[in-house]
Amino acid sequence: MLACLALLQKPSYGYALLETLNEAGVTVDGNTLYPLLRRLEKQGLLTSEWNTDESRPRKFYQVSPDGSRVRSGLVREWRDLVASISRLTKEG
Template sequence: MNPDPAADPVVAGHLQELRRGTVVLAALVALRTPGYGYALLESLNQHGIVVDANTLYPLLRRLEKQGLLTSEWNTEESRPRKFYRTSDEGDALASTLIADWQRLDASLRHLTEETS
């Protein structure tokens, strides 16, 4: 049985650092279709991008303040919800980040093939 590598604090710290930027990219991509925070949280978790609500909600506010997301309140339902959508600037950033992600992925694949 393999122990959980994330139980090691050094490994856990590096995994957290690696995942931090991916949450930004995932949110920008997912919110190309408008959604509210909790639905985004559930969707990301279902897709294997585990993020805590205490991380996601401040991130959404920061991305909105940076002009990468827009928001509006939906008060038609019994519980008002703030819906977010990726702005044109956020969409452009997502495209740039995806291109760089793909370049890094290809480079890492090449590097690991050389060393295995």
């Protein structure tokens, strides 16, 4: 979810996002990602728009201002967690 919010600074659509995530090493299944995008949109963290310029009409998602705020919060929490775990595992 954090990865979605991070990547969607620039508008993108479902399949392209999945590819980008997989290339970045975040493996995620389509049947998890697509519904997730919808839910984030419903919660107001993403905005969406149909783009009909290309061969197929595609739904492009982008992070909303609310989404940006949530993203910063999550990034902070994530860093804290990583820091705590690495401190805990350093001993061994």
